[in-house]
Amino acid sequence: MTEPSGQSAFDPHNPPSRELLDDCVHCGFCLPTCPTYQLWGEEMDSPRGRIYLMDLAERGEIGLEGSFTQHIDACLGCMACVTACPSGVQYDRLLEATRPQIERNVERRMSDRLFRNAIFTLFPYRRRLRAAAVLGLVYQRSGLPKLVERVLPPRLRAMQALLPPVRLREAFAALPRRVRAKGPVRRRVAMLSGCVQDVFFHEVNAATQRVLAAEGCEVLTPRRQGCCGALGLHAGREEHAVEHAKRTIATFEKLPVDAIVVNVAGCGSSMKEYAHLLADDPEWAERAREFSAKVRDVNELLAELEPRAPRRRIEAKVAYHDACHLGHAQGIREQPRAVLRTIPGLEVVDLPEAELCCGSAGIYNLVQPEPAAELGERKADNVRAVAPDLLVTANPGCLLQIRRYLDDVPMMHPIQLLDRAINGTGA
Ligand code: SF4
Numbered sequence: 001m002t003e004p005s006g007q008s009a010f011d012p013h014n015p016p017s018r019e020l021l022d023d024c025v026h027c028g029f030c031l032p033t034c035p036t037y038q039l040w041g042e043e044m045d046s047p048r049g050r051i052y053l054m055d056l057a058e059r060g061e062i063g064l065e066g067s068f069t070q071h072i073d074a075c076l077g078c079m080a081c082v083t084a085c086p087s088g089v090q091y092d093r094l095l096e097a098t099r100p101q102i103e104r105n106v107e108r109r110m111s112d113r114l115f116r117n118a119i120f121t122l123f124p125y126r127r128r129l130r131a132a133a134v135l136g137l138v139y140q141r142s143g144l145p146k147l148v149e150r151v152l153p154p155r156l157r158a159m160q161a162l163l164p165p166v167r168l169r170e171a172f173a174a175l176p177r178r179v180r181a182k183g184p185v186r187r188r189v190a191m192l193s194g195c196v197q198d199v200f201f202h203e204v205n206a207a208t209q210r211v212l213a214a215e216g217c218e219v220l221t222p223r224r225q226g227c228c229g230a231l232g233l234h235a236g237r238e239e240h241a242v243e244h245a246k247r248t249i250a251t252f253e254k255l256p257v258d259a260i261v262v263n264v265a266g267c268g269s270s271m272k273e274y275a276h277l278l279a280d281d282p283e284w285a286e287r288a289r290e291f292s293a294k295v296r297d298v299n300e301l302l303a304e305l306e307p308r309a310p311r312r313r314i315e316a317k318v319a320y321h322d323a324c325h326l327g328h329a330q331g332i333r334e335q336p337r338a339v340l341r342t343i344p345g346l347e348v349v350d351l352p353e354a355e356l357c358c359g360s361a362g363i364y365n366l367v368q369p370e371p372a373a374e375l376g377e378r379k380a381d382n383v384r385a386v387a388p389d390l391l392v393t394a395n396p397g398c399l400l401q402i403r404r405y406l407d408d409v410p411m412m413h414p415i416q417l418l419d420r421a422i423n424g425t426g427a
């Protein structure tokens, strides 16, 4: 702990605001829903403890290095505490202000820095991801993964285990730029195809286009689009997030659409945040506000539309996993369940400890593999407890994370199940 200087440990660029810090009345209602508090029972790894650390740093009583960074790094950013807090504490805003401070002002260990840089040099770029997919396929077929698994350091082991099965045809497939609505047009929408989603989950994007079209939406999917900046935003890489946010706005704002549709929970929550991210930029603030106001998760949009396309019967018990960035960050819980219930024969069940993160959390399962593994196993146990035929969740990160610990239950995005019911395709 550094000597109190009376001067804030944060730099003047968007520090966590004193007003937001003071909103916390230290009641502790958020503690039981916090995954890291559940794991370790440590006050400083709870929301209340982290707010207290931010408070001390803001008063200049502690520095940002060492323990402060360690406890903030250990936070999943799952926002379960935001849902649980009766006083309306905006921990999401506090964390968003704090993480960039760490990235700017704290010198990370060389290995940590290199690992994080490697993630941000690869993941947000589709061409690089496609090249990596080719290498990944060769690697997966070489038999090497089994051989080297035991000797890999934990972070690389996590990366290897989370690599989805590579399908080159999917990785290189292009989505149609325009898909016409079936029947009279009810909505004109633009779709984010994303970066990781576009390369490794092409089928989810294709299913989204088909379902939206069947429900009367004309779907525009611009080719020249990419990462929305979500990974950077959640990891405190503000420059990265701002750059990708501006590019995404510039791509979509010229399209004559009613809504911008997203099928990835983490991306949708970030795109709704652009208005806040760019609020102080005179050139972009208004554009960001208009953009964010149009963003809809695909489940949110479908729930607004009276079902029009006939659904085939699917007799199955489906467990729905709430992705944190859909449930906690966007408050979208009912809509995906309601959309699934439009499929005749489907039984939709909830999971025990549904509010608890699965450990995916953006790049968390790569940079904090041990706690992520504990949470992944716990989520897998909770899924097994309800014995579903199928697990669905609207976030690819969750799919990859849970699949690692649960290989006996098939999994998919809810839109793929709807696609199967409406179009008899996919999944
Ligand atoms: S964040 Fe909210 S729930 Fe948690 S201690 Fe503070 S006031 Fe209480």
Ligand code: SF4
Residues within 6 Å of the ligand: 033, 034, 035, 036, 037, 045, 046, 047, 050, 074, 075, 076, 077, 078, 079, 080, 081, 082, 091
């Ligand atoms: S965001 Fe999640 S992990 Fe972080 S303090 Fe809140 S509940 Fe805990």
